[in-house]
Amino acid sequence: MSRLVFFDLDGTLADRQTALSDAVTGLCRSRSLPPAADQWLRTELADRANAADFARLRDAFDLEWSAADLWQEYVDLMAAAVTCRPEVLDGLTRLRDAAWTIGVITNGASDIQRAKLVETGLADLVDGVAVSGDLEIRKPDRRLFELGATRCGVSLADGGWMVGDNPTGDIGGGHQAGLCTIWLRGRPWPEGLPAAHHVVDDVTDAITILLNETWE
Known part of the structure; x- marks a missing residue:
C-alpha cells in the first residue's frame, strides 16, 4: 500500500462551525443586516456555502450590494476566522x-x-x-x-x-x-x-x- x-x-x-458563526456575525455587523438575515445565513450555510447562496440572500432581503461583493466578504471573513x-x-x-x-x-x-x-x-x-x-x-x-x-x-x-x-x-x-x-x-x-x-x-x-x- x-x-x-x-x-x-x-x-x-x-x-468550520466556529468560523461560520464568526463570519456570519461579522458580515451582518459590517452590512448592518437584520436579525432575520443573520438567522437565514446560519441556517442556509450550515453545511456548505457558495456564491449562489448570496444571490439568494440578496433577493430575500432586497439588499443593495451585489451577490459577488457579499460572497467575497464572506470568503474573506471565513478565511480569517477558520x-x-x-x-x-x-x-x-x-x-x-x-x-x-x-x-x-x-x-x-x-x-x-x-x-x-x-x-x-x-x-x-x-x-x-x-x-x-x-x-x-x-x-x-x-x-x-x-x-x-x-x-x-x-x-x-x-x-x-x-x-x-x-x-x-x-x-x-x-x-x-x-x-x-x-x-x-x-x-x-x-x-x-x-x-x-x-x-x-x-x-x-x-x-x-x-x-x-x-x-x-
Missing part, C-alpha cells in the same frame, strides 16, 4: 517527515476552501488539493479522489488512506476509491454503509494510527 493519506478539511482538519489546532499542524509535519504524501479532498467552492487552507497554514503541509468546485463533483464520487491522487503525483491504484468525519462522503467515498479509512465519530452512521477501518475521536488520533503503520 502507498504511504498516501487524504484528509477532509471542514470538521476534520479545520473547525482555525487548525497547532497539534494538528504538528501531526501533519510528522507525517511529512515520515515520507507520507498528504492530500486534502474537500467538498465546497474552490475559492473559499483554498483560502481556508492558506490562512490556516495547511497549504504548506499538503502535496495536493482536490476541491469539489474544481470539477463540480462531490465526495463520494471516485473522480474527486482520482483528481486528488493526480495532484499529489501518485496513483490511486496504489492505495492509501482517507480520514474524515462524514460517513458517506469521506468513508463511503474512500471505500469506493479503494482506500483504507479512518472515521472521526460524531455524525449518525447510515444503515448499510460498510464500517471504517478505524474509528477515532480526534484527527490527531488518526495521525497517530498512520504514524504507527508498518511498511514492508
